[in-house]
Amino acid sequence: MTITLNRRTLLAGAAGFGAAGLVALPAQADSLDDIKKNKKVRIAVAMGIPLFAYMDAGLNPTGSDVETARLIAKALGAELELVQITNAARVPTVQTRKADILIGSLAITPERKRAIDFTIxxxxxxIIVAGVPSLAVKEYKDLIGKRIGVTRATVNDVMVTQNARGAEIVRFEDDATLITAVVSGQLDLVSTQTAVLASMNEKRPNNRLDVKFVQQELNLGMALPKGEEPLKAWLNDWIRTAFNSGELNTMFKKFHDRDLPKDLINRET
Structure with missing residues (x-):
């Protein structure tokens, strides 16, 4: 056990030296071997995201990302250590190896792929822009001069910042606090995802927000540190198998009430 922890510590240190311009050793990383030897896997999830990762009535973590993590741990024959984090901590958690895998509704983007690895x-x-019915918003230029809420360190944050210069952007640390701001009447306009919007409208049924426009459909990948090729290959095989058998779609539909796209695993990453 001590040997495993020391190896991981050394790898984390090597990643830090690499960031400083020195030589890192990603090819020597093999978390999959560690997981199988120790029969324990650390999977991070971004909590407070409706339908993906949230607390149920009994204050137990649930949602499609949480259940996906449980399925993976079972397939690995490992005990699951669920690492609960915020949206903003997703990429840093992977980079610093505080988890072996991240399943945190994280969109696959070129910028993120430079820092971490993704599965298929x-x-x-x-992701959408939504607001009260009285607001005339149909595209990004209509956001200029308006106050809009976003969750920090999300694609929504990036897209609004880049495409609606002149808008007053109010950033929140996670979806839960964004929802609270909308429900309490602090915001009339948000950039978020459809699952979060559904939660907002459920809590304010007499003053619902309408979808103004769809910003983008995002492909979500499981994330892991650079250089973990055996673990990445294992996860890709698991996703393909679970998708083709219908297990992944059945679980996802249970929470989201919709099917996964038929071409999901073949999409360019």
Whole structure:
């Protein structure tokens, strides 16, 4: 056990030296071997995201990302250590190896792929701009001069920042606090995802927000540190098998009430 922890510590240190311009050793990383030897896997999830990762009535973690993590741990024959984090901590958690895998509704983007590795897509989500019916918003230029809420360090944050210069952007640390701001009447306009919007409208049924426009459909990938090729290959095989058998779609539909796209695992990553 001590040997495993020391090896992981050394790898984390090597990653840090690499960031400073020195030589890192990603090819020597093999978390899959560690997981199988120790029969324990650390999987991070971004909590507070409706339908993906949230607390149920009994204050137990649930949602499609949480259940996906449980399925993977079972397939690995390993005990699951669920590492609960915020949206903003997703990429840093992977980079610093505080988890072996991240299943945190994280969109696959070129910028993120420079810092961490992704599997093939395991799910999708639509990001949208929504607001009260009285607001005339149909595209990004209509956001200029308006106050809009976003969750920090998300694709929504990036897209609004880049495409609606002149908008007043109010950033929140996670979806839960964004939802609270909308429900309490602090915001009339948000950039979020459809699952979060559904939660907002459920809590304010007499003053619902309408979808103004769809910003983008995002492919979500499981994330892992650079250089973990055996673990990445194992996860890709698991996703393909679970998708083709229908297990992944059945579980996802249980929470989202929709099917995964038929071309999901073949999408360019």
């Amino acid at each position: 897509p395991y799910a999708t989500l639509d």
